[in-house]
Amino acid sequence: MQARDAAATRARILGAAIAEFSAVGFSGARIDRIAEQSGTNKRMIYVYYGDKEGLFTATLHEVITKLVTAVALDPDDLAGYAGSMFDYLVDHPEALRIAAWRQLERPTAGPETTEIYAEKVAALPAAGEARPPTALPPTDLLVLVQGMAGAWLSTPVELLSHDGSDPRSPQRLATHRAALVEAVRRIVA
Template identity: 50%
Template structure:
């Protein structure tokens, strides 16, 4: 019985990630999550409480996966940005859910401090002062923003700028440019 509950919860969560990634919090519908997951609406509420709880769980799941699959190490911050880009290209739901949260529900959980504390800790120089801590946060925000830029840029602009180049070639060029830009950010802000 416990296995059935875990499987039902996982199925609902997968469906919620797909639903909220495409339609956001406001446009997401519990009825579609129910249909995609094969779980009745009552089970969704049993497992997640309400729509906010379901959205929070979906966001936390994709961010937890991202954190686990894209570790950050102080000695390879430019590499982190490129690995993050690769992850977001193959798992766009992380950038999409984060964007929907910022647009529609910036005050809505989940409390992801635990995920970001780990990233911040990997970047923190020994005994930083307040200014150093601010630079570390700035560096992390810039690296994450550059890695997600293709995900959040308008598709029309990307297609127009690609000027007929194959998508794989355009992606490889951006990935290379990201590595160069990330090295520059790290060198200039953190002196490493």
Template identity: 55%
Template sequence: MARDASATRARILDAAVAEFSAFGLAGARIDRIAEAAEANKRLIYVHFGSKDGLFDAALDHVLSAMVEAVPLTEDDLPGYAARMYDYLLVRPEAARITGWRKLERPGSGPDDGALFSPKVAGMARGAQGSASGFDPVDLVVFVTSLGAAWFNVPDGLLRADGRDPSDPERIAAHRAAIVEAVRRLVAPPDGG
């Protein structure tokens, strides 16, 4: 029976995303990735060259999927932030692997400039971005950060008011707060 190299590569990438998002680059184990992918460990090195190469490919896979699934809409920044939040609720590994990258391997993975340049250009063109008075790069940082904020704070903070952060009502309330925060952020400085 012929082996499907692209299916094997995809299984390895999926297993790598799970492993790296859970343990980071230093804590991840190639043996566990190979076992989860039902692939020979040697194939990981054939497809990706090294553990660092596999991390970079996993990061690129996650970030590219997120950028494609949550396109920036310059004229609906509150909606963009809400969609980012929704995406990360379903795919928290995207926030985790990005965090590990900043801690263990800054500068790795895809070219951030290539990923974010279209968003920044869109901010400069978009009605909400222009009206806000903020520099386009700052605005992309603010809006993206608000969409991801829930996933970048300690769990204790999420429970500090005694509410269960996984309760659907709490999730909906947080989403609404994100939308309102971005709506206020992009309002013209004169309040108009």
């Protein structure tokens, strides 16, 4: 029973930390708020995660690992990959926010994802290879596809709503997703 309570407490703390760090980054995050939101005391955060840096690292590990592994890369369907990555980011907005805060405040912190990205890049065709042929180096191609998948969620709302639509409505998201998939299809065609 004690282990289950400890696991539940750790999970509550991590959930509150994900919300806090994704909202305000490492520098803006407050352990007091995380403790309050998780329904625990600050001491338990320090017991389970060491310090704020340890909690941020655990948060990065949880969110970034899920982000880079959640959507399988099909090298023969990069357009489908882009659409699936977009869907994941819409469903998990904290992922893009945490990744951005990581780049801004702690670019070397978090999980080691070099191998995961190396596998994805190695699966892509080299420039000029068939499957599909492309003039883009694989690393650049993956950067562009992932960047395009997250662009809608990091673009100012004034631009997103310029056409008068609600940029978060299911219809508008579906329209943008279709445009994203078509754009990636054209890049690799």
